[in-house]
Amino acid sequence: MSNTEIILNVDDNEPGRYATTRILSRAGFQVIEAGTGSEALRLARSASPQLVILDVNLPDMNGIEVCRQLKTDPHTASIMVLQVSATNVALLDRVSSLQAGADSFLIEPVEPEELEAVARALLRLHRTEAQLRRSLAERELLLREVNHRVKNSLQLVLSMLSLQGNEFREAGAREIFAKAIARVTAIASIHERLYQDNDPLSIDMHTYLNGLCAELARAGIGEERHADLRTEIEPLRLPTENGVSLALIVNELVMNALKHGRPVDRPAIVHVKLRRLDSGQGQLIIADNGPGLTASASREAIVASSGLGSRLINMLVRQLNGQLRIEDADGYAVHITFPLQPAPTWGPKS
Structure with a gap:
């Protein structure tokens, strides 16, 4: 586990929040706390935790709604969410949490070993997804660079064809070169657009x-x-x-x-x-x-x-x-x- 990974523990019940934080801290995690949904959303944006352990019952808003807002905000969507509850444990409650974007659900009370194991599993998943996002970003940059270089190479070909075409006196030969230039221009303009577009694959x-x-x-x-x-x-x-x-x-x-x-x-x-x-x-x-x-x-x-x-x-x-x-x-x-x-x-x- 990286020592920069942060877990946000959200629970309005102070004794329960303290117990969860102690378990996670003893396991070597860096833990920050919130007692309300609004505070959880603020800390999620400012502290950038990798995992949020989120109680369903909060004083200001439902934990499921907090989860939904976390997962729909581009700045926090990649954060893993572990929803927990001792009262909202019916099938419909668990399904609602997962539909809101929760990555897992645990029914309290939770054994310390299980809480630690699930936290580590979700953090591993977060690291894997982060690596995939970095790979996609690198691939995007590579594709853009390839399209940029292809466009520049085709522009060089166009310049060479234009210079060569000017040397022909015969109208037929000049027309052939004009058509060749138009064909290369059509391809070059596509690569230029691909370089500028947000989607280089289409x-x-x-x-x-x-x-x-x-x-x-x-x-x-x-x-x-x-x-x-x-x-x-x-x-x-x-x-x-x-x-x-x-x-x-x-x-x-x-x-x-x-x-x-x-x-x-x-x-x-x-x-x-x-x-x-x-x-x-x-x-x-x-x-x-x-x-x-x-x-x-x-x-x-x-x-x-x-x-x-x-x-x-x-x-x-x-x-x-x-x-x-x-x-x-x-x-x-x-x-x-x-x-x-x-x-x-x-x-x-x-």
Whole structure:
């Protein structure tokens, strides 16, 4: 046992409180005392004990309510609570204590050996949980550092691609490099968001895809005329790997729509929609009001040919275990339906 561990003994009965403190002190524990619920809450916050031995009957508030407040306060939630009582010993009383967050319950009178043994067991559990919280905190810092370094590395790649692309005189080569830069930018921006997010294991698709589409609209890929890029992104958090796949798909299809999906007789409109279906699947739709495949054979290159964009999209759809469907009426639309994977839970340090 660490000599910094503190037990808070809460009992309004002075002789009983003295007896419990004496047992614990003789066992080598550091013990502080409280006679009321409000005093117990104050000492729990100021002295940071690792264990509270808490009587149910207190003069100002019920010990079960004290336990509930301890367990719902982030500053005291990790404290172990041993509820004790000589009168409130019915099954319902014990269940109520445990439902309020108590870690154990003892019926008084308690033999000194049992009290000491239970106290040591709960303190061992507290040390184990504390170590887990430290490990989670270290893991969080590591993930953030990894995402930060990946983002910086990708920014270096972007700079190198930009410098290399400026050396090409041929328009086709410059366009290839521009697409490569856009793909790397999409990935880099995800890692930047993961570095800033409270949850580095998943990505907020609503915020990210809206930002990505705004960047693509400002870039004006291959066309100086204005295009109205409209987004309808439902609030969804997806595992990072799924978020990266969707982001790259959106990047490819929106760039294609901005270049090939502009009608000649009316303003260009591109829709990007992401929603949750009742079937538990997700659906991504990217549609424009352009000429469609029949009037522009080059549009087919994005999904039906052996080009890099086509191969990339089909590979990403397979990674999502999704299905791709094309509509070519009143424009051009790609529908991608995929099973929604639950985002991994992230336990921030408490």
